[in-house]
Amino acid sequence: xxxxxxxxxxxxxxxxxxxxxxxxxxxxxxxxxxxxxxxxxxxxxxxxxxxxxxxxxxxxxxxxxxxxxxxxxxxxxxxxxxxxxxxxxxxxxxxxxxxxxxxxxxxxxxxxxxxxxxxxxxxxxxxxxxxxxxxxxxxxxxxxxxxxxxxxxxxxxxxxxxxxxxxxxxxxxxxxxxxxxxxxxxxxxxxxxxxxxxxxxxxxxxxxxxxxxxxxxxxxxxxxxxxxxxxxxxxxxxxxxxxxxxxxxxxxxxxxxxxxxxxxxxxxxxxxxxxxxxxxxxxxxxxxxxxxxxxxxxxxxxxxxxxxxxxxxxxxxxxxxxxxxxxxxxxxxxxxxxxxxxxxxxxxxxxxxxxxxxxxxxxxxxxxxxxxxxxxxxxxxxxxxxxxxxxxxxxxxxxxxxxxxxxxxxxxxxxxxxxxxxxxxxxxxxxxxxxxxxxxxxxxxxxxxxxxxxxxxxxxxxxxxxxxxxxxxxxxxxxxxxxxxxxxxxxxxxxxxxxxxxxxxxxxxxxxxxxxxxxxxxxxxxxxxxxxxxxxxxxxxxxxxxxxxxxxxxxxxxxxxxxxxxxxxxxxxxxxxxxxxxxxxxxxxxxxxxxxxxxxxxxxxxxxxxxxxxxxxxxxxxxxxxxxxxxxxxxxxxxxxxxxxxxxxxxxxxxxxxxxxxxxxxxxxxxxxxxxxxxxxxxxxxxxxxxxxxxxxxxxxxxxxxxxxxxxxxxxxxxxxxxxxxxxxxxxxxxxx
Numbered sequence: 001x002x003x004x005x006x007x008x009x010x011x012x013x014x015x016x017x018x019x020x021x022x023x024x025x026x027x028x029x030x031x032x033x034x035x036x037x038x039x040x041x042x043x044x045x046x047x048x049x050x051x052x053x054x055x056x057x058x059x060x061x062x063x064x065x066x067x068x069x070x071x072x073x074x075x076x077x078x079x080x081x082x083x084x085x086x087x088x089x090x091x092x093x094x095x096x097x098x099x100x101x102x103x104x105x106x107x108x109x110x111x112x113x114x115x116x117x118x119x120x121x122x123x124x125x126x127x128x129x130x131x132x133x134x135x136x137x138x139x140x141x142x143x144x145x146x147x148x149x150x151x152x153x154x155x156x157x158x159x160x161x162x163x164x165x166x167x168x169x170x171x172x173x174x175x176x177x178x179x180x181x182x183x184x185x186x187x188x189x190x191x192x193x194x195x196x197x198x199x200x201x202x203x204x205x206x207x208x209x210x211x212x213x214x215x216x217x218x219x220x221x222x223x224x225x226x227x228x229x230x231x232x233x234x235x236x237x238x239x240x241x242x243x244x245x246x247x248x249x250x251x252x253x254x255x256x257x258x259x260x261x262x263x264x265x266x267x268x269x270x271x272x273x274x275x276x277x278x279x280x281x282x283x284x285x286x287x288x289x290x291x292x293x294x295x296x297x298x299x300x301x302x303x304x305x306x307x308x309x310x311x312x313x314x315x316x317x318x319x320x321x322x323x324x325x326x327x328x329x330x331x332x333x334x335x336x337x338x339x340x341x342x343x344x345x346x347x348x349x350x351x352x353x354x355x356x357x358x359x360x361x362x363x364x365x366x367x368x369x370x371x372x373x374x375x376x377x378x379x380x381x382x383x384x385x386x387x388x389x390x391x392x393x394x395x396x397x398x399x400x401x402x403x404x405x406x407x408x409x410x411x412x413x414x415x416x417x418x419x420x421x422x423x424x425x426x427x428x429x430x431x432x433x434x435x436x437x438x439x440x441x442x443x444x445x446x447x448x449x450x451x452x453x454x455x456x457x458x459x460x461x462x463x464x465x466x467x468x469x470x471x472x473x474x475x476x477x478x479x480x481x482x483x484x485x486x487x488x489x490x491x492x493x494x495x496x497x498x499x500x501x502x503x504x505x506x507x508x509x510x511x512x513x514x515x516x517x518x519x520x521x522x523x524x525x526x527x528x529x530x531x532x533x534x535x536x537x538x539x540x541x542x543x544x545x546x547x548x549x550x551x552x553x554x555x556x557x558x559x560x561x562x563x564x565x566x567x568x569x570x571x572x573x574x575x576x577x578x579x580x581x582x583x584x585x586x587x588x589x590x591x592x593x594x595x596x597x598x599x600x601x602x603x604x605x606x607x608x609x610x611x612x613x614x615x616x617x618x619x620x621x622x623x624x625x626x627x628x629x630x631x632x633x634x635x636x637x638x639x640x641x642x643x644x645x646x647x648x649x650x651x652x653x654x655x656x657x658x659x660x661x662x663x664x665x666x667x668x669x670x671x672x673x674x675x676x677x678x679x680x681x682x683x684x685x686x687x688x689x690x691x692x693x694x695x696x697x698x699x700x701x702x703x704x705x706x707x708x709x710x711x712x713x714x715x716x717x718x719x720x721x722x723x724x725x726x727x728x729x730x731x732x733x734x735x736x737x
Contacts, residue, residue, distance in 0.1 A: 010499035011037040012322050013506070015098060015106060017088050017257070018114035019044035019072055021304050022288035024376055025311025026112070026318075031079025035319060039503065041082040041106070043098070047073050047586040050136045053304060054369050056341040059143060059174035062366075070376045071586045078379045078582040082463040085590075088115075091261035093282050103466045104513035107506040110318050112286040113261075113271055114307070117252025119163070127230045129245040133167060139247075146245070147179060156184045160233060160243040162225050164191025165199065166340055168249035169208045173343045176215045187217050188241065190233070192224035200338070203355040207348050208340075215343075258291050266293050276317055276327040277310060283321065288314055297332060305336040308372075339365035379582060434483075434552065448548045452485035457493050457540025461576050461689065462593075465507050468539060469514030471596050475619070475690040476541040477522060481604035482617040482693055484553045487545035490519055492529030495538040511539060522601060553607070553695070557614035558634035562723040563702040567603045567709060568595055568692025569716045570623055570683040571651035573661030578654045588650030595648065595716075596690040602712050603693050610705045615695035622667045624674060624684040624734065626694060631726070631733045640684075640721035640736040647683045655682045663687045675732035684736075696723050 016023040023042060030040050050058065054068035076083035084106070090099040091111065098106040119133050131142055150157055161172045172189045179185045189196075189212065196205045196212075196219070212219055224236040232240045254269030264272050264281035271287040272280050274295055279285040289307040294300065313330040320327050335352040339361055342348050347362035349355065434450050456476040462468040473490070480487045494511065496504045508531070516526055524543065575592040578584035600617060607615060614634065616626050623645070631638055654660075660682065667685035671677050674684070692714070697705055702719055709717040726733065 009037060010039050010497060010503045012109045012500075013039045013041065013107065013503055014110045014112070014318055014322075015108040016040065016042045016112050016114065017091075017098065018116060018289070018291075019046075019049050019070075020114035020116060020289040021307035022311035022314055023112065023114045024070070024075070025308060026315045027075060027079050027081050028375060029312065029315045030081060034080055038319075038322070039082065040080075041084060042072065042076055043084045043086055043088060043106075044072055045085065045087040046135060046137050047071070047083070047085045047590055048137065050140060051369065051373050052136055053339075053365075054373070055136055055140065056170040056174040056343075057366075057369075058140065059171065060177045060341070060343050062341075065140070067370075068373065070373060073579070073586040073589055074379070074582050074584070075376050076463075077579060084464055088257055091257060091263070091285075093262045093285060096284065104510050106510070107502060108284075110284050110286065110321060112277075112288060112314060112318065113258060113291055114288045115255045115257055115291050117270075117290040118255050119248040120250040120253050121248045122225060122227045125228055125230075125233075125246070129230065129243075131245060131247045133163075133171070133247065133249045143175065143178075147182075150179065150182050150185055154182065154184050157186075157244045158242065159185070159187050160241060160246045161187065161189045161249055162233070162246060163249035163251070164189055164193065164196040164219070164221070165249065165251065166197060166338070169196055169212070170341050171247065171249055172217050173208070173211055173215060174341065176212075176217050177343050180215065188243075189217055189219045190223045190225060190235075190241070191219065191221050192236075194222050196221070200350050201353065201355045204340070204348050204350050207342060207355075207357045211342050252290055255291055261285075275329045275331065277314055277330055278317070278321070278327070286314055286318060294332070300332045303336055303338065305338075306332055309333070339368070341365065434549075448550060449546055450549045450552070452480050452483055452487075452545045452547060453542065454479035455493075455540060455542040458538060458689075460537035460539060461580075465510035465537070466514040467593065467597070468537075469511040469516075470518050471514075471593075471690050472539045473515040473518035473541055474597065474599055476543045477518070477524070478600045478617040478619075478690060478693075480543060480545040481600045482553065482615050483547070484551050484604060484608045484615075485545035485547040487522060487524045487543050489527050489544045490515075490524050491527060491542040492531075493538075493540045493542070494529065494531045495534040495536070496531060497535065497537055498533055507537065511537075515539075515541065518599075522599070551608065553604075553613060553615040554633075555614060555616050555630040556633035558630050558636050558696045558723050559614075560636055560723055560725040561699060562614070562696030563699045563719055564627075564638060564640070564694065564696055564721040564723065565702065565706060565709075565717060566618065566623070566646065566692055566694050566720050567600070567714045567717045568598065568618075568688075569646035569648045570618070570686050570688060570691070571648035572596060572689055572691065573622075573664060573687040574651055574654045574659060574682075575648060576689070577661050578650075578657075578659050581659060583657070583659070584650065584654070588648065588654075591650075592648055598690075598713065600693050603709060603714055603717075606705065606708050606712065607693065607695055607697075610697060610701050612695050612697050612705075615693055618688050618691035618694050620663060620687040620689075622664075622670075622685045622687055623694065624670045625667055628670060628673060628733060630694070630696075631723075634723075635726055637724045637726040637733045637735070638721050639724060640734060641719075642681065642736055644718050644720045645683060646716040646718050646720075651683060651686070661687050673731075673733055675735040676737050681736060692717075 027042055048069050048071050050068045057063050058068050072083050086100050086103055088098050089101050096108050161168050176187050196208050225233050226236050227234040232242050234240050258271045259269040263279045263285055266272050270293045271291055272295055273287045273292045274280055277286050280295055288310040313328050317327045338350040340348045345359055345362055347365045348357040349361035460468050477487050519526055572592050575584055575588055579589050618626050664685055
């Protein structure tokens with residue numbers, strides 16, 4: 001990812017598909033040894049992932065979820081990589097494109113596949129009670145829900161685990177241990193082989209057999225599952241077994257992404273690679289982990305130890321390949337240290353022909369696992385105090401706007417000209433400009449029809465260009481919705497970072513694909529635009545709509561007695577600032593993104609139907625700034641209810657760390673016009689991007705309208721205060737308590 005203000009031209013793009021051990025190590029090495037002109041993108045279907053080696057420990061109660069979780073959004077932000085939460089469905093190796101189901105294709109110069117393997121499951125057994133071992137995050141969510149349900153109801157429940165390898169045995173022990181106090185729960189482990197863990201020594205097998213027996217797990221050996229239905233598993237010997245849920249921890253097959261990619265594969269569909277980790281047919285395609293097989297080594301054990309060692313070779317070889325230098329060779333080690341969790345503070349250790357179990361192997365495993373997770377979760381502080389004034393991070397989105405003080409001062413000094421067709425222009429302070437049509441050009445109703453125009457343009461605040469395009473489009477449209485206008489046309493304004501032509505093409509395609517998707521949903525046509533180069537990505541849209549003049553919603557129409565309603569929570573400015581510094585957890589960040597991707601169209605329709613006359617959207621100047629614009633225009637005052645103002649999760653913690661948007665200090669100057677203000681009210685001054693609508697409605701209509709908004713998906717919509725009469729001597733237009 002290009003750094004802010006960088007003039008280095010991006011020349012090559014490397015995409016890592018999957019967040020396995022090798023790719024995590026690649027990302028970390030890139031962060032420690034950044035390469036000018038190289039962009040790296042990590043693609044994973046989930047923004048947070050549990051570390052697989054610690055999953056049995058979490059299930060068994062040895063860890064809390066946070067201890068085993070790697071936050072890919074924070075990791076990539078710290079290491080200077082892009083992160084995309086998406087699932088690739090096809091690799092077009094001839095055009096060097098990665099295709100997805102719900103987002104535009106992604107171009108690459110080099111791609112590495114680390115997409116793991118897929119547990120075997122017979123056809124016809126794909127129901128909601130048929131669980132694959134991966135993705136692990138989904139499995140943990142299902143087990144959490146199962147425990148909650150069983151503790152509430154205590155109904156009989158039979159879980160079958162299919163697969164008696166290392167994963168199946170560890171998971172069976174952990175699940176049985178977790179649910180040991182629920183008498184209605186029973187667990188059966190089905191193993192196709194004649195013994196458990198056939199890839200390990202017989203001693204390791206006996207250790208697990210003994211532990212499973214002690215915990216009351218039923219083990220059925222030589223029990224290969226060949227089919228079944230939603231209630232029964234059919235075994236190869238003709239018998240069947242009933243189940244309430246089945247967990248597939250079977251030997252992994254090749255993922256569909258590899259099978260459909262067009263690269264050379266083994267007979268069973270795995271990516272065939274040289275000892276340089278390159279595809280034997282396409283040298284720009286690399287592979288690691290469980291989805292590959294080595295051309296000259298045959299089948300090797302698929303474990304995380306190999307993937308960890310592959311990460312360093314992969315990083316070096318990708319750079320060497322791009323620089324046209326000789327590549328390194330990766331050789332699988334003869335023996336790998338394997339540590340398997342056997343529960344109750346013990347583990348089994350296997351290395352070559354040596355095997356043992358006890359507490360000291362468990363302590364060793366815990367130390368190794370925690371150290372690995374810490375590599376990708378413990379970063380230097382990037383809080384407010386770590387950035388000096390000369391290199392301070394400047395926010396994107398509406399956090400990059402010029403302050404209202406500067407803007408107002410300039411507009412007062414200008415004479416923008418006069419045209420009778422301009423009903424509302426720069427001096428009005430409204431969300432958009434209003435133009436009258438020439439009646440003789442249109443039908444009889446045209447004397448009431450007005451054209452509404454606005455423009456928004458700001459520095460990018462996401463490294464997902466597709467989502468950035470969607471948000472920029474929604475943000476621009478919001479000004480028209482706030483005035484009850486129906487948009488129909490848009491022009492794009494885009495600044496692309498300095499880069500090689502194909503990289504700029506890919507960026508622009510992702511960006512405009514997201515915008516056009518939004519515009520089509522709202523009946524808007526992208527009619528043209530303008531592009532230029534600069535040090536960083538910036539995007540905006542000029543949008544045009546129309547409405548009837550007597551149906552306009554204006555800031556100046558607030559009336560005493562109106563109830564104030566806000567449709568979305570505040571906090572996106574600080575959360576994006578925290579993301580820039582790499583201290584925003586994925587949950588807070590994704591929640592903020594979700595809010596910014598929510599259109600204001602339906603809210604505006606409900607507001608207009610309710611007869612509301614005064615509305616604005618909350619953007620760069622924050623709730624306080626935009627409310628003051630309404631109060632000044634309407635010559636009224638307002639009382640706000642502090643506890644009623646909705647705020648995004650994480651906002652309070654972030655501002656307590658001293659992290660706010662770079663526009664926040666300018667917005668804070670409005671605090672002198674608010675009575676009762678305290679340091680708990682930072683959210684009032686937080687600049688919003690694609691924020692909610694703020695409007696006044698008659699008190700008798702407020703409860704019904706609020707209920708309608710929540711039904712339509714604005715679940716945080718809230719009554720935040722009331723409008724009061726004002727006098728010329730009022731010092732504080734806003735009172736908060």
